[in-house]
Amino acid sequence: MATGRKATGKKAAATSVPDGVVTLEMVAEEAGVSPSTVSRILNGTAKVRESKVRAVRAAISKLQFQPNPVARSLARGRSMSVGVVIQAIDSPFYGEALAAIEKGLFRAGYSVLFLSGHWREDDERRCVEHLLARRVEGIILVTSCLPDAELVRLAKQVPIVLTGRSIEAERSYSMDADSTPGARLATEYLIGQGHRKIAFIAGPADHPDSQQRLNGYKAALANAKIAYSAKLVVPGDYTDGGGHLAMNRLLDSKSEFTAVFAANDQMAYGAMLALHRRGLRVPQNVSVVGFDDLPTSSYIIPPLTTVHRSINELGEAAAEAMIDLLDGRVPVSKQSSATLAIRESTKPLRH
Amino acid sequence: MATGRKATGKKAAATSVPDGVVTLEMVAEEAGVSPSTVSRILNGTAKVRESKVRAVRAAISKLQFQPNPVARSLARGRSMSVGVVIQAIDSPFYGEALAAIEKGLFRAGYSVLFLSGHWREDDERRCVEHLLARRVEGIILVTSCLPDAELVRLAKQVPIVLTGRSIEAERSYSMDADSTPGARLATEYLIGQGHRKIAFIAGPADHPDSQQRLNGYKAALANAKIAYSAKLVVPGDYTDGGGHLAMNRLLDSKSEFTAVFAANDQMAYGAMLALHRRGLRVPQNVSVVGFDDLPTSSYIIPPLTTVHRSINELGEAAAEAMIDLLDGRVPVSKQSSATLAIRESTKPLRH
DNA sequence: ACCGATTTGGAAAGCGCTTTCAAAAGTAGC
DNA sequence: GCTACTTTTGAAAGCGCTTTCCAAATCGGT
Numbered sequence: 114m115a116t117g118r119k120a121t122g123k124k125a126a127a128t129s130v131p132d133g134v135v136t137l138e139m140v141a142e143e144a145g146v147s148p149s150t151v152s153r154i155l156n157g158t159a160k161v162r163e164s165k166v167r168a169v170r171a172a173i174s175k176l177q178f179q180p181n182p183v184a185r186s187l188a189r190g191r192s193m194s195v196g197v198v199i200q201a202i203d204s205p206f207y208g209e210a211l212a213a214i215e216k217g218l219f220r221a222g223y224s225v226l227f228l229s230g231h232w233r234e235d236d237e238r239r240c241v242e243h244l245l246a247r248r249v250e251g252i253i254l255v256t257s258c259l260p261d262a263e264l265v266r267l268a269k270q271v272p273i274v275l276t277g278r279s280i281e282a283e284r285s286y287s288m289d290a291d292s293t294p295g296a297r298l299a300t301e302y303l304i305g306q307g308h309r310k311i312a313f314i315a316g317p318a319d320h321p322d323s324q325q326r327l328n329g330y331k332a333a334l335a336n337a338k339i340a341y342s343a344k345l346v347v348p349g350d351y352t353d354g355g356g357h358l359a360m361n362r363l364l365d366s367k368s369e370f371t372a373v374f375a376a377n378d379q380m381a382y383g384a385m386l387a388l389h390r391r392g393l394r395v396p397q398n399v400s401v402v403g404f405d406d407l408p409t410s411s412y413i414i415p416p417l418t419t420v421h422r423s424i425n426e427l428g429e430a431a432a433e434a435m436i437d438l439l440d441g442r443v444p445v446s447k448q449s450s451a452t453l454a455i456r457e458s459t460k461p462l463r464h
Numbered sequence: 465m466a467t468g469r470k471a472t473g474k475k476a477a478a479t480s481v482p483d484g485v486v487t488l489e490m491v492a493e494e495a496g497v498s499p500s501t502v503s504r505i506l507n508g509t510a511k512v513r514e515s516k517v518r519a520v521r522a523a524i525s526k527l528q529f530q531p532n533p534v535a536r537s538l539a540r541g542r543s544m545s546v547g548v549v550i551q552a553i554d555s556p557f558y559g560e561a562l563a564a565i566e567k568g569l570f571r572a573g574y575s576v577l578f579l580s581g582h583w584r585e586d587d588e589r590r591c592v593e594h595l596l597a598r599r600v601e602g603i604i605l606v607t608s609c610l611p612d613a614e615l616v617r618l619a620k621q622v623p624i625v626l627t628g629r630s631i632e633a634e635r636s637y638s639m640d641a642d643s644t645p646g647a648r649l650a651t652e653y654l655i656g657q658g659h660r661k662i663a664f665i666a667g668p669a670d671h672p673d674s675q676q677r678l679n680g681y682k683a684a685l686a687n688a689k690i691a692y693s694a695k696l697v698v699p700g701d702y703t704d705g706g707g708h709l710a711m712n713r714l715l716d717s718k719s720e721f722t723a724v725f726a727a728n729d730q731m732a733y734g735a736m737l738a739l740h741r742r743g744l745r746v747p748q749n750v751s752v753v754g755f756d757d758l759p760t761s762s763y764i765i766p767p768l769t770t771v772h773r774s775i776n777e778l779g780e781a782a783a784e785a786m787i788d789l790l791d792g793r794v795p796v797s798k799q800s801s802a803t804l805a806i807r808e809s810t811k812p813l814r815h
Numbered sequence: 816a817c818c819g820a821t822t823t824g825g826a827a828a829g830c831g832c833t834t835t836c837a838a839a840a841g842t843a844g845c
Numbered sequence: 846g847c848t849a850c851t852t853t854t855g856a857a858a859g860c861g862c863t864t865t866c867c868a869a870a871t872c873g874g875t
Contacts, residue, residue, distance in 0.1 A: 184861035535831035
């Protein structure tokens with residue numbers, strides 16, 4: 114229980130499997146070759162006589178040698194790590210993205226240093242600084258809050274990949290999975306179901322992503338020759354609570370609507386609750402569509418009709434793009450288009 | 465767009481703010497002192513004449529010097545990074561924990577290398593290996609799947625903090641935020657509301673945490689002199705889908721019950737949907753209680769009564785414990801007890 | 816058996832910082 | 846002004862690898 118055995122001075126008894134850390138030099142000695150040879154074998158940077166290779170291999174496994182990545186990084190001048198800054202790790206959406214990113218980078222031998230920016234520009238800037246100081250080889254910014262100019266400047270220092278944003282800069286890759294088509298898809302679906310008065314719960318106004326969703330909504334309306342009414346658009350903040358508030362506001366404004374399109378699933382949840390509280394039923398009285406298709410959306414009551422984009426694919430693509438960038442390749446953009454997961458929160462409007 | 469300017473050979477023109485990387489040596493030269501002095505100032509490891517301190521400070525800001533953490537790590541033999549392995553980053557629960565851990569460690573100057581184990585023992589083992597190879601100074605295992613013996617062995621190599629588990633080992637800290645009391649609290653609440661036939665949707669059987677929840681349930685029953693019935697306990701897997709399945713199974717088994725306690729919120733969601741599908745209303749026909757109090761639980765319909773533990777505090781505590789361990793202190797355990805968030809998924813049973 | 820062309824492999828110089836060691840510079844005390 | 850200490854400070858030796866440079870070994874040919 115107590116602290117117990119304290120640091121056992123560096124020079125402990127030498128056993129067959131050394132107590133402390135095994136170095137490449139020890140391996141060299143054990144195998145009767147020079148350190149350079151061991152290094153060469155480790156990295157395959159030169160031909161080495163088969164007999165020595167075997168001896169070294171044996172020594173390595175006997176001593177259980179593991180190259181020290183720190184020393185390696187220093188010598189090579191490469192840290193083999195990339196930074197990921199995400200806004201809110203506790204959102205299921207970003208969590209999934211992060212998981213995919215981590216997986217992809219891990220496979221390629223990179224470690225990921227992840228930090229969250231909490232949607233605050235300052236915090237994000239600090240994260241980036243920290244990552245730069247840590248000498249990451251690249252930075253993936255998931256939905257960055259930083260101004261374009263700053264990102265462009267950043268891209269000069271280190272390869273970056275951006276999601277939900279788009280900038281013009283070398284050694285950078287923007288995966289601006291444009292939300293417009295998805296939003297349009299959702300809105301058109303509602304229109305197809307006979308809805309004409311469709312409210313929209315928007316995301317933060319300064320968010321490109323959120324603007325795209327608004328644009329998609331508008332485009333669908335325009336296409337169907339339905340007049341856009343600003344009164345049917347209420348701002349939200351991408352949280353459940355925000356959706357709840359927005360719906361209440363909408364309801365209070367007495368604007369009539371038969372369907373709601375929320376810019377993300379979480380806001381749709383909140384909106385549905387608000388509706389429920391006022392005795393309005395989904396989808397009988399109001400149809401609701403979300404955006405993101407969070408895992409929980411299939412299990413909520415009623416299961417939510419929502420725009421689905423494989424966030425997993427997004428994450429994987431981000432990781433891949435970063436690896437391409439790091440290897441000096443130009444990432445190939447492969448867009449995965451949005452689909453609509455039709456569930457039970459929507460129904461045709463009966464006249 | 466295209467690849468454009470390629471690597472610009474190392475020796476570029478020397479400008480006032482060097483193009484490449486500024487080293488401590490350059491600072492030393494600029495300030496007219498020796499590298500050791502700069503290092504001493506940087507680390508405050510010795511007294512240095514005020515005039516030199518100023519000169520060095522000036523040089524540092526002039527050159528915009530940032531010490532290279534890789535070199536520093538190598539020299540000091542400390543990586544200033546800790547590993548965090550989590551099972552499913554895409555779960556809101558773990559996401560929040562991770563965020564808190566990250567925050568705490570970041571403040572203390574550590575970077576976090578995070579990996580996810582996907583609930584698979586093998587994957588987790590691989591993560592740990594990777595972290596060890598990366599020379600992290602400590603590892604935080606959030607709900608580890610590894611067998612005790614292995615953890616004990618691991619603790620010999622590096623300080624570890626465990627959540628949701630408990631092992632006996634030096635230089636380790638288990639934050640087995642015992643779920644038993646929370647589960648008991650939930651069950652007792654249902655009993656207090658007059659329920660006698662309370663079903664339990666369990667988590668994975670091999671999960672200590674999930675066992676605790678079962679135990680808490682049993683204890684509350686026993687305390688109220690209610691016979692425990694194995695038929696009212698169905699296994700789940702901590703996912704929404706699992707809860708849905710479990711509830712269907714329960715319903716099919718024709719066992720009677722007036723309330724359900726799900727071992728986590730996600731399963732409660734799934735269970736509620738299953739109930740809904742069968743035309744059973746929550747809480748009118750069945751009361752439902754969850755465990756975890758996910759952010760969404762307040763916004764689901766009906767808002768879920770659930771056991772709340774500050775997962776944020778848990779994460780912070782984990783980070784703090786790790787820092788204590790790293791500094792050679794013995795972490796003080798500070799349990800935060802569970803509370804019940806009473807919402808609208810439960811109601812008194814009327815006779 | 817000898818010579819030039821290849822391979823192999825070791826020595827040694829870093830990578831950028833920390834830290835030990837001992838010399839240089841202050842500070843008192845007489 | 847000189848001795849005896851007590852700071853300050855610089856030189857240099859690492860930390861554990863990679864990589865360049867060059868000598869040694871090997872090989873093919875005649």
